[in-house]
Amino acid sequence: MPVANGANGATHSWTSLPQALETSVAGLNKALNADSWWQAFVDTKAIIEPITFGVQSAGSSDAVLVSVSPGAKTNVSTGPPSKADFTLAARPEQWEKFFAKDPKAPYTSFVGLQVRETRLKKLAAGTCLAFRSST
Amino acid sequence: MNIVQEGVGVQGDQIKFAQYGHLATRFLELLRDGLHGPMQEETQPEMDDDHIVGRYIYVNPPVWGRTKVFYEKSGNGKEELLFCHTAGSDSRQYHGVMNDPRMMEKCTMYAFDLPAHGRSFPGQHYVPGNHTNTEDSYVGCIKEVIKALKLNKPIVCGASMAGQVCVSVAIRAEEVGAGGTIPLQGCDYLTMDRQFHDKSPVVN
Numbered sequence: 079m080p081v082a083n084g085a086n087g088a089t090h091s092w093t094s095l096p097q098a099l100e101t102s103v104a105g106l107n108k109a110l111n112a113d114s115w116w117q118a119f120v121d122t123k124a125i126i127e128p129i130t131f132g133v134q135s136a137g138s139s140d141a142v143l144v145s146v147s148p149g150a151k152t153n154v155s156t157g158p159p160s161k162a163d164f165t166l167a168a169r170p171e172q173w174e175k176f177f178a179k180d181p182k183a184p185y186t187s188f189v190g191l192q193v194r195e196t197r198l199k200k201l202a203a204g205t206c207l208a209f210r211s212s213t
Numbered sequence: 214m215n216i217v218q219e220g221v222g223v224q225g226d227q228i229k230f231a232q233y234g235h236l237a238t239r240f241l242e243l244l245r246d247g248l249h250g251p252m253q254e255e256t257q258p259e260m261d262d263d264h265i266v267g268r269y270i271y272v273n274p275p276v277w278g279r280t281k282v283f284y285e286k287s288g289n290g291k292e293e294l295l296f297c298h299t300a301g302s303d304s305r306q307y308h309g310v311m312n313d314p315r316m317m318e319k320c321t322m323y324a325f326d327l328p329a330h331g332r333s334f335p336g337q338h339y340v341p342g343n344h345t346n347t348e349d350s351y352v353g354c355i356k357e358v359i360k361a362l363k364l365n366k367p368i369v370c371g372a373s374m375a376g377q378v379c380v381s382v383a384i385r386a387e388e389v390g391a392g393g394t395i396p397l398q399g400c401d402y403l404t405m406d407r408q409f410h411d412k413s414p415v416v417n
Contacts, residue, residue: 102247109243116243119236129233133241136220144240146233164225166237172221176241179249184398188241192222 090170092177093135095142096156099177103142107154110144121150132162135170168192231410257309264288265311267332272357276350277328277336284325284358288317293364293392296324297355297371297378300346303331323367325358327351342412351378356389366392373398 092098110116125148134141141159146152159165168176168191175185184190223230230237245252267285274280285304288311296307304324311322326333329344355369355378369382369391376399383394410416 099244099248102244106243106247109247113243115239119239129229131233131237142244146236159224162225163229164223167224168221177245177248
């Protein structure tokens with residue numbers, strides 16, 4: 079899979095998520111260990127084997143990774159996507175919008191990010207958006 | 214749901230994603246918070262009184278069959294509005310707008326839970342482990358609710374899955390008895406694959 083670059087062919091600043099998210103990644107392990115939601119998810123005997131997942135830009139060779147092990151152990155790292163059981167992948171310009179300070183819908187969620195382009199393509203073909211009959 | 218775009222989506226073990234998707238969602242949120250601090254979310258004023266009244270009706274939509282369906286009502290304005298919830302949810306999604314004084318003055322608002330959702334019962338034809346939803350079943354249920362509540366050509370409003378069905382309601386307006394639709398995040402066609410993690414013994 080080729081690395082996704084910006085529209086002008088230059089490497090997009092969000093091609094490497096470990097670099098683009100460097101300040102966040104630095105404190106992420108501490109943040110996850112202090113987060114009541116995260117702890118509620120990982121502090122369970124139902125997690126019986128280690129899991130590693132991450133986020134990456136499409137085609138990039140590095141990713142932000144997190145591993146969870148039994149006993150509510152969390153470890154954040156960076157590395158190749160191949161180390162992960164699964165990754166969430168998007169193009170650099172999509173991640174830039176997703177990680178904006180005030181993300182606009184539908185970039186507020188990963189599902190929304192995926193839906194966005196599919197819908198735009200189809201709507202451009204000319205869709206009846208709203209309808210009001212004469213009553 | 215995993216929508217097909219080149220290089221975009223979940224890469225790798227799809228079963229693991231289905232098992233750990235809740236962690237992945239929270240992970241993304243904290244990654245974003247780490248850049249900018251907690252996201253500013255819209256808030257609603259705290260209330261001591263709620264204006265919504267709920268009760269049950271019986272409807273007989275296609276696919277689901279006869280069902281005891283829960284609906285809610287608020288406002289006493291001239292315009293009738295019928296709200297439809299998103300996939301897997303229920304009509305509590307609309308409590309904000311249904312308690313808005315401006316909307317209550319101008320509109321009489323209704324919202325219902327689909328069969329086997331929220332506070333509605335499963336339909337007569339419901340088979341445990343075999344939930345499904347189709348255009349005909351959803352449009353048919355809206356038609357049945359409009360008929361049972363004796364609404365006069367209401368505007369049907371919904372987002373996402375319900376936005377999609379609003380497009381169908383617009384096309385089939387005469388059949389349904391709708392006077393208008395507000396399809397939010399709806400379009401005519403989606404390249405989505407139906408996934409079956411709801412039936413997976415290693416996910417649920």
